[in-house]
Amino acid sequence: MLQMKTHYPDATRVEPSHRHTLAIIxxxxxxxxxxxxxxxxxxxxxxxxxxxxxxxxxxxISRITIVTTGTDSIIQQIKSQLERLVPVHRxxxxxxxxxxVERELCLVKxxxxxxxxxxAMRLASAFGARTLxxxxxxxxxxxxxxxxxxxxxxxxxxxxxxxxxxxxxxxxMARGAEGMGGLSx
Amino acid sequence: xxxxxxxxxxxIRALHDQGVxxxxxxxxxxxxxxxxxxxxxxxxxxxxxxxxxxxxHAAEGYAxxxxxxxxxxxxxxxxxTNAITGLADAMMDSIPLVCITGxxxxxLIGSDAFQECDTVGITRxxxxxxxxxxxIEDLPxxxxxxxxxxxxxxxxxxxxxxPKDIQFKTGTYVRPLSNQHKTYRPTVKGDMDHIRAxxxxxxxxxxxxxxxxxxxxxxxxxASTLLxxxxxxxxxxxxxxxxxxxxxxxxxxxxxxxxxxxxxYEANLAMHECDVMIxxxxxxxxxxxxxxxxxxxxxxxxxxxxxxxxINKTVKVDIPIVGDCAHVLEDMVRLWRQSAQQSDKVALQDxxxxxxxxRSRNCLGYRNSAETxxxxxxxxxxxxxxxxxxxxxxxxxxxxxxxxxxxxxxxEPNRWMxxxxxxxxxxxxxxAVGAQLAHPNALVIDIxxxxxxxxxxxxxxxxxxxxxxxxxxxxxxxxxxxxxxxQELLHGGRYSQSYSESLPDFVKLAEAYGGVGIRxxxxxELDAKILEMINVNRPVIFDCLVDKQENCFPMIPSGKAHxxxxxxxxLGETGADISSVIDEKGKMLV
Numbered sequence: 001m002l003q004m005k006t007h008y009p010d011a012t013r014v015e016p017s018h019r020h021t022l023a024i025i026x027x028x029x030x031x032x033x034x035x036x037x038x039x040x041x042x043x044x045x046x047x048x049x050x051x052x053x054x055x056x057x058x059x060x061i062s063r064i065t066i067v068t069t070g071t072d073s074i075i076q077q078i079k080s081q082l083e084r085l086v087p088v089h090r091x092x093x094x095x096x097x098x099x100x101v102e103r104e105l106c107l108v109k110x111x112x113x114x115x116x117x118x119x120a121m122r123l124a125s126a127f128g129a130r131t132l133x134x135x136x137x138x139x140x141x142x143x144x145x146x147x148x149x150x151x152x153x154x155x156x157x158x159x160x161x162x163x164x165x166x167x168x169x170x171x172x173m174a175r176g177a178e179g180m181g182g183l184s185x
Numbered sequence: 186x187x188x189x190x191x192x193x194x195x196x197i198r199a200l201h202d203q204g205v206x207x208x209x210x211x212x213x214x215x216x217x218x219x220x221x222x223x224x225x226x227x228x229x230x231x232x233x234x235x236x237x238x239x240x241x242h243a244a245e246g247y248a249x250x251x252x253x254x255x256x257x258x259x260x261x262x263x264x265x266t267n268a269i270t271g272l273a274d275a276m277m278d279s280i281p282l283v284c285i286t287g288x289x290x291x292x293l294i295g296s297d298a299f300q301e302c303d304t305v306g307i308t309r310x311x312x313x314x315x316x317x318x319x320x321i322e323d324l325p326x327x328x329x330x331x332x333x334x335x336x337x338x339x340x341x342x343x344x345x346x347x348p349k350d351i352q353f354k355t356g357t358y359v360r361p362l363s364n365q366h367k368t369y370r371p372t373v374k375g376d377m378d379h380i381r382a383x384x385x386x387x388x389x390x391x392x393x394x395x396x397x398x399x400x401x402x403x404x405x406x407x408a409s410t411l412l413x414x415x416x417x418x419x420x421x422x423x424x425x426x427x428x429x430x431x432x433x434x435x436x437x438x439x440x441x442x443x444x445x446x447x448x449x450y451e452a453n454l455a456m457h458e459c460d461v462m463i464x465x466x467x468x469x470x471x472x473x474x475x476x477x478x479x480x481x482x483x484x485x486x487x488x489x490x491x492x493x494x495x496i497n498k499t500v501k502v503d504i505p506i507v508g509d510c511a512h513v514l515e516d517m518v519r520l521w522r523q524s525a526q527q528s529d530k531v532a533l534q535d536x537x538x539x540x541x542x543x544r545s546r547n548c549l550g551y552r553n554s555a556e557t558x559x560x561x562x563x564x565x566x567x568x569x570x571x572x573x574x575x576x577x578x579x580x581x582x583x584x585x586x587x588x589x590x591x592x593x594x595x596x597e598p599n600r601w602m603x604x605x606x607x608x609x610x611x612x613x614x615x616x617a618v619g620a621q622l623a624h625p626n627a628l629v630i631d632i633x634x635x636x637x638x639x640x641x642x643x644x645x646x647x648x649x650x651x652x653x654x655x656x657x658x659x660x661x662x663x664x665x666x667x668x669x670x671x672q673e674l675l676h677g678g679r680y681s682q683s684y685s686e687s688l689p690d691f692v693k694l695a696e697a698y699g700g701v702g703i704r705x706x707x708x709x710e711l712d713a714k715i716l717e718m719i720n721v722n723r724p725v726i727f728d729c730l731v732d733k734q735e736n737c738f739p740m741i742p743s744g745k746a747h748x749x750x751x752x753x754x755x756l757g758e759t760g761a762d763i764s765s766v767i768d769e770k771g772k773m774l775v
Contacts, residue, residue, distance in 0.1 A: 031306075031309065038310060073501075080496070080498075083493065084339075
């Protein structure tokens with residue numbers, strides 16, 4: 001029996017997939033996040049990271065940052081499909097506009113005594129993490145950095161008593177003088 | 186001018202201000218205030234359907250035959266969920282609708298109240314946009330904005346979910362100066378550089394073909410006029426999708442017929458062999474392209490579409506033009522004339538020679554019979570006997586739908602209503618109700634199958650109530666014919682559940698509803714009985730008993746390319762076993 005993942009033939013051209021960061025300016029109205037999340041799940045796209053908050057309160061405008069992976073044509077489709085949504089004002093592929101500044105924030109809790117505790121403090125200081133909370137047996141660190149840095153930090157902390165992680169997901173912005181709009185001057 | 190009124194009154198007032206004359210609906214607890222407002226006025230006529238799905242399809246038929254948006258009013262909970270199939274249908278076929286749904290009072294939302302459902306949540310994926318109105322201050326703006334969103338850009342259904350307490354609340358109604366959404370502005374004018382490049386490509390084409398779709402119809406009658414002009418100016422052949430039939434006159438020499446899975450031999454081979462494809466308002470649907478990696482392998486492609494997400498979605502194009510068909514066609518016609526562009530006449534003559542060769546295969550030919558009515562013959566006669574009238578055709582979904590598309594020749598846009606993308610059985614009867622309402626003096630025929638018709642049969646009652654003399658022409662072969670055809674092709678002729686068991690007596694059924702029933706099973710009596718049907722000024726169900734075995738050809742089997750189509754005489758010529766035509770991979774397709 002032939003095994004196929006879908007009802008349709010396999011793609012004939014295998015294109016490489018890339019990671020893209022999209023900045024989406026939307027009306028902050030009820031359901032807008034559900035519309036966007038639903039578009040991704042309904043059309044079979046991935047969301048690797050999603051960050052959203054209202055950025056302009058008076059105009060009720062939010063900025064959503066989504067990290068997704070796909071072939072060039074899938075990424076173009078995602079952009080077009082997002083732009084089709086009525087409350088979406090603009091979509092900018094920050095990966096295409098050049099190396100964008102990307103940061104995420106993570107909070108990690110480590111629990112341990114003795115050498116583990118000392119090693120955790122050393123690592124935190126080496127990464128430039130801030131100590132937000134400390135008890136005799138635990139620390140809560142805050143680290144802001146690229147996704148890779150955060151991943152490395154968490155991996156190392158696992159070895160010294162990591163018990164909990166909370167991450168914001170990626171916030172991103174294009175380099176240079178030009179703003180992408182959405183904020184009134 | 187501002188006036189104080191209740192939310193329910195605002196609904197009716199906004200509809201009237203939008204020029205709405207008819208709404209299709211069904212009452213229920215959560216919309217009673219609106220129904221009370223309907224009771225107190227006579228500007229907007231309410232058409233009571235018998236099922237909410239029927240309301241949406243009727244509104245679709247109304248919209249597609251008139252070019253105006255269709256309006257639906259249903260209650261919360263089951264009213265809204267029954268409307269879903271219709272909304273999804275309108276979404277797929279880009280039909281402008283505004284559907285107002287009742288909702289439980291705002292303070293009960295989320296409490297699993299009686300007849301509550303998350304209407305905006307459920308309809309989010311099958312509408313172009315939707316609103317839950319939680320404040321009376323928002324209501325006038327939302328109602329007008331809904332019409333703007335439904336009609337502008339790629340049209341589609343818009344739901345306005347209206348809680349019952351908002352319907353009772355009193356507020357100030359102001360008709361906004363403009364309906365426009367504050368930010369939603371679809372591009373209508375095509376990029377001139379791209380249009381210039383397209384004209385240049387067309388002028389140098391050796392084997393060009395126009396491939397046009399529902400976008401031309403949606404763009405308005407003017408777009409069809411411009412399309413005809415451009416096609417005549419260039420002398421290129423033109424084919425159309427199921428959705429686009431009528432935009433270009435089917436009787437014209439340059440028209441190759443419909444393309445795609447059940448398209449003509451000449452249209453599909455022209456698509457396969459062309460060097461320049463001009464797609465205007467079509468979306469490379471899988472029913473059109475067949476096997477994607479073998480689709481039109483030699484062509485450069487121009488794609489005009491108002492929806493940027495349709496461009497490069499499944500088929501890569503060389504010159505994308507985002508814009509409304511009428512706007513872009515106007516620019517194309519002007520540029521072609523201005524630059525005094527000439528088609529390559531010699532190459533074009535060769536190309537037409539090739540096409541005439543394909544045409545001479547007469548792919549829509551069939552072996553007629555003196556004993557049994559062939560479905561193709563029935564539709565040919567129906568066409569011949571109605572072509573000189575103002576005729577509107579709707580269909581259900583299946584073999585009869587494809588035969589109707591093949592054998593009915595549409596000369597004008599907006600005369601053909603069929604469920605293309607969603608493939609909704611049950612679409613045709615309510616759509617005919619809507620079309621008849623928009624065109625009271627026209628002849629409106631629902632070409633149906635005996636299986637499909639039973640899905641929305643209750644709307645016969647609506648037709649009777651409003652004296653809408655629709656004709657339901659059933660090609661009765663006692664099978665879900667297209668299912669049976671696929672079972673022959675894919676599943677060794679094992680007709681699992683595709684026989685129409687326990688059929689009703691359609692003649693008696695028509696009479697039970699108060700309409701007229703006609704039955705015909707002899708080819709010799711067909712003409713007289715069709716004329717009888719046409720001349721009755723009441724709803725008719727015509728039970729046309731046709732050949733039970735006939736299949737719909739030509740056909741591009743799943744997983745095959747345009748140049749691998751099956752013709753009607755395929756079996757006779759090659760003696761091949763029909764069940765071996767589709768390979769394992771093809772069997773996985775739909």
